[in-house]
């Protein structure tokens with residue numbers, strides 16, 4: 001397996017599943033794709049195809065009951081399966097960061113937003129608490145949370161879904177990671193707010209030079225914002241390529257069905 005030097009993440013023949021022996025159920029049947037540095041890569045596919053588990057695997061956060069049986073995930077040429085837990089902790093946040101679907105559930109309900117940002121910052125950067133507080137306030141301003149200083153004293157339940165998702169973005173970005181993984185970051189938000197949050201994500205990605213993996217089922221968003229696309233179906237990659245190419249001329253039957261089933265039609269027509 002040769003790795004493209006521009007790939008920051010390389011998933012190669014990745015296989016694995018849950019359970020032991022006779023009870024083993026395979027989820028990934030040999031998944032391969034690469035994520036180009038600085039690109040926005042969409043991972044699409046129906047529910048249950050393995051998108052979230054793949055994201056968690058890339059973060060070293062797959063459940064204990066999951067076993068990798070073959071293949072590898074490399075991050076900047078490092079084999080992630082070889083990492084110890086302390087190496088993972090250094091990598092996570094500082095280099096690889098993730099935003100989960102349900103922002104409010106991912107935030108700590110009993111710690112102020114400010115303290116969560118400050119703690120995240122100090123976990124990876126040698127800064128004093130006042131310096132971290134300044135960085136935290138700037139991070140909230142970057143994700144366009146109004147009145148960030150006042151907001152830092154509040155708790156997750158005092159934030160709307162859209163504002164909580166912005167806080168999650170600030171948390172994910174506060175240590176200036178190279179790669180940001182977003183798992184359906186706008187699902188569950190009001191449609192009008194979804195567009196704002198997506199626009200913010202794309203702006204931040206481009207201005208910070210981030211590499212982004214965006215898990216989404218919205219092909220309209222993919223067409224508008226992403227560079228590359230990975231189409232997953234039942235634990236396999238069915239098609240990968242540039243977004244414009246794949247959406248205009250899908251080679252795989254499942255990709256064609258996905259395009260036909262989505263409300264998105266312009267490019268597919």
Ligand SMILES: Nc1ncnc2c1ncn2[C@@H]1O[C@H](COP(=O)(O)OP(=O)(O)O)[C@@H](O)[C@H]1O
Pocket residue numbers: 018027045046047048049050051052053054063065
């Ligand atoms: N903790 C778990 N235990 C057992 N099976 C799981 C677990 N997490 C996910 N799975 C299974 O792995 C498959 C992929 O799930 P997931 O990655 O959540 O899909 P997606 O995010 O694409 O909807 C599904 O069949 C799901 O049932």
Ligand SMILES: [Mg+2]
Pocket residue numbers: 051052053183
């Ligand atoms: Mg999922």
